[in-house]
Amino acid sequence: MLRKISTLLLLALLCCCGSKNHQQRVALDPSWYPLDLEDKNAQLVGFSTEILQKISEKLPLAKIITDAHYLLEDLFQGKYEAVLSSFPPYNFNKDRFDFSESYLMLGPVIVVNKSSDISSIKQLKGKAIGVLSDANALLVELVPNVLIHQYTSKAQALEDITSxxxxxxxIDILSAYAYCEDLYQDKLKVGSLPLTNEALRLITARDKNGSLIKAFNKEIHRLKQSGEYQKIIDKWGLPQKEIKK
Structure with a gap:
């Protein structure tokens, strides 16, 4: 009888210890749908993978590659515990999902001439502004006397600033910095921080894994405080101002 009890206690102890080391699966869609990243997908995959690797030193996480079509559906079916996604934390989405803090901001920024002092939406009063989406037009349409010009080409909009x-x-922050630090490094600059909360985040099903969200946020803060986050940002050539947001 004592031997049976001892065996049961041992099995319970092993199960308990095993659960602590159980890897939580985090899915990633390498297309980052619905973002229009042009040729930056690989950068974000590499950056996100390295962030997960660093966090996995403290938390047992396993990366899974999937595609956008099944990303959120499979999350609800329990095929993984979380996803890395740009899916926005709008109020109606928060009824179904829990969102971590951002680990990379992706919203639009204001691009201006090097000599300009424009750094906010309010300073666009009476100015001619180029936008590439209806969403971005909504950000500025209430500014007094603003003249909105719709574009389909980022390059053309930037060229029209120089002329x-x-x-x-x-312009979205990734493209803005890519252009301003390369083709237009002597002419244009990024004048603002991101204007919206578009970002990459860890997402879980609502009220299913709040502990993972909290732990992920804690580890992102740790990486930023230690300077490791900045090193990863530098390695993958991502915008420097994001870390100051």
Whole structure:
């Protein structure tokens, strides 16, 4: 009888210890749908993978590659515990999902001439502004006397700033820094922090894994405080201002 009890206690102890080391599966869609990243997908996959690897030194996480079509559906079916996604934390989405803090901001920024002092939406009053989406147009349409010009090409919008056709343009932060630090390094600059909360986040099903969200946030803070986050940002050539957001 004592031997049977001892065996049961041992099995319970092993199960308990095993659960602590159980890897939580985190899915990643390498297309980052619905983002239009042009040729930056690989950068974000590499960056996100390295962030997960660093966090996995403290938390047992396993990365799974999937595709956008099944990403959230399979999360609800329990095929993995979380996803890394740009899915927005709107109020109606929060009824179904829990969101971590951002680990990379992706919203639009204001791009201006090097000599400009524009750094906020309010300073666009009476200015000619280039936008590439209806969503970005909504950000500025209530600014008094603003002149909105719709574009389909980021390059053309930036070229029109240099020629004086535009005073500024709203461009996603990844593209803005890529252009301003390369082709337009002597002419244009990023004048603002991201204007929206678009970002990459860890997402779980609502009220299913709050402990993972909290632990993920804690580890992101740790990486930033230790300087490791900045090193990963630098390695993958991502915007420097994101860490100051």
């Amino acid at each position: 004086g056709v535009l005073d500024a343009a709203l």
